[in-house]
Amino acid sequence: MVRYLLGRLAQAALTLLLVSAAVFAGLRAMPGDPAVLLAGEDPDPETVAQIRAELGLDRPVPVQYLVWLGRMARLDFGESVRTGLPVSDTLLTRLPVTLELALLSLLVAAVVGVLAGVAAAVRQGRPTDWAANAGALLGLSVPNFWLGLMGVLLFAVVLGWLPASGYVPPSESLTGNLAGMLMPALVLGTGLAAVVMRQTRSSMIEVLGSDYIRTARAKGLSPARVVLVHGLRNSMVTVLTILGLQLGALISGAVVTEQIFVLAGFGNLMVESVFTRDLPVVQAAVLVTAAGYVLVNLAVDVCYSLVDPRIRIQGGRS
């Protein structure tokens, strides 16, 4: 297990190196010179040249990359070229918002999706199944921006129950924090819940049709035990994969949801920074996101073996 983990971590480091090189090259291939944007509305060539030199943009790209890599190795993320603020501070203030949003919406998706999926599978072809499927179709079809805007109009503008925007750190006020995150998590979670429901349903139907379930029933186990212990546990592998992949996507930022609820998360940060050609911020944010993806995937792989003992991790002891 330890050897396996070390091997995976080495792979992860290589992946991150490749990602950073690709992002670095891609950003520099983009049209639009950051120095020109920084020089303002009336840029004179001398100022632009000065700014280019200040930012090191006048050096060859491979040299820029090595310099950047050297700074990264010392955990020096540099400064935002647009705001002049340290990138590490910016990322650290974003991380809790993004993580909380990701985890809460994942929770919404998992609870709603798994419950609806199990119910639909058990009552296959009956009204419960139809309702769950219709709900899933709706969840997948309704775009987040529309759902979000309607939520804001109804719950914030008309009823005034929830705030329209803003992030309150849980250390300041836990209820304020949850009030602010409730709508975004629900909006972001609905689409995901639909995916989880479909997966749970199909994999449950498959499992419930298998021989050992028939045996379990024949032994006289209670229906709840059959479904939840013997059925659900064995369906969880596919569901976990989906949740893991989605968590990766959620960490990279839910751009639309963040914009509607004005949450300062990673998605917004990256989009804004690409538009303003704030290269140090984009590079650092992509790297952190990629690291998140890699770690989540690793964690999912480890979880497989916990949920399903049939899966043996290579190099582990059986």
Added chain:
Amino acid sequence: MSPALPRPALAAVLAVPLLLPLAACAPLVDPVAAADEERSSVRAPLADGGELVVGLDAEPDALDPTLSTTLVGRQVFAGMCEKLYDVDAESGLVPQLAAGDPVVSGDGLEVRVPLRTDGVRFNDGTPFDADAVVRSLDRHREMPGSTRATELDAVQDVRAEGEDTVVLRLSRPYAPLQSILADRAGMVMSPAALEAHGEDFARDPVCVGPFRFAERVAQDRIVLEKSPEYYAADEVHLDRVVYRPIPDDSIRLANLRAGQLDVIQEVGPTDVAQVSREDGLVLLNQPSSHYMGMTINLRDPDGIGADPRLREALALSLDRETINEVAFGGVYQPACGPIPPISEYADETVLACPGHDPGRARELVAESGAEAPVPVELMIPNDPVNILLGQTVQAMAAEAGFAVRLEPTEFASSIAAAQAGDFEAYISGWSGRPDPDGNIASFFTTGGANNYSGHSDPEVDALIEDAAAATDPDERQELYDELVPRMQEANAVVYLYRQRYYVAHRDGVAGVELYPDGLIRVAGAGRTAAAAGDGG
């Protein structure tokens, strides 16, 4: 005040048929009339204390007056950094940290700025004096990457004369200087803060102002708190001002309605009519010098830029009134030239419009010998409002025999293409300067930084230079009267419309001031005593 214009009346007439079908189910609101009621502030008795949350339409850039380039950044400076001069409600220039108007020597080469000495202190307690002004001006002129350096190009040397006067020596007479000192170039930074942070002043900016910088969380909020050092601190009511960037117009407005924001910059043009009659909201409205124009690439040998007849035809095909109606619900103003109606140099000649003449446009296309429809590639900003603008232009140009293809392009890429001369026509905006020179020189002078069209005419260059150097207003007026029609004839830039500033706030707030420079002034703002009494 700005001269009365016949255009809004005409636009109102045009708007009536558009609105009639709605009359049966909704109260008839004439957005043009709403737009015309200029209101810069609402007065009410104010309670002391409280917080004002301002929604901005973008994330401000570095809070360093030497480096700042955005209007949204100036919104934040308006709360914490006073300038040598300020713009008043009538677009006039008034002393702020200066004690009076600048005194210009006979040859126009020496400018003396008298300074306030009545106990003015920076927000860190450092006294304000001539040495501090010299240090800031020198930083603006000399720091690498300074975006003020071009504005202060004419300044050769700055020195203090005693504690209360600075003397600027110029390399040439330069009329726009005072208006430039009414913007970021006139902001004075605390010498102690410059000593402590150097080029990283933006991390903890300290100026003279009603509020001082407290905290900035990038893309989330900028917090200012009341400054005890401010010379007029007893006229400041609020404890804190929080600026939050919310780029989307409808989300910003929803947050104002829900009470998360107290003030919003920039009400979207389609929301103006609704907000103007909405209970609980107050709409402030000012004319601006911000314009959008279509730059035509004169250097493109295969494009319409190469043939003056085609450029003129394209310009004549556009009906600016209808553009304003269709794309902006009639709440902006048609624009035909670089000098805004609020300028002191806006006389009849300067404001004259070549107008809309599709018949003549078709003749010109035929005369040019080009095969109709003439293809035109039009680069436009890729947001919904500008795409609608592009489509309107496309439809109008089609009637004159042009086949316009729209190329929505993200801002940074469009600037790169424009600078490389890699475009045929390009719709872009200019935030506008109070002095006419700031709206002309960079766009029309040979080799100017914003001269994307490649316009080059030695006579026009000379006129631009003479007008900027003319310190006598009558002489300047004559020069602009000659210059502007020549610019219009060239059709290197086809002016389309001028924006108006629309700011909204909740009615529990008063004293927020909006002037024609578009800045939201919060120094005298506060919670109304009535709202505070309700516990609001």
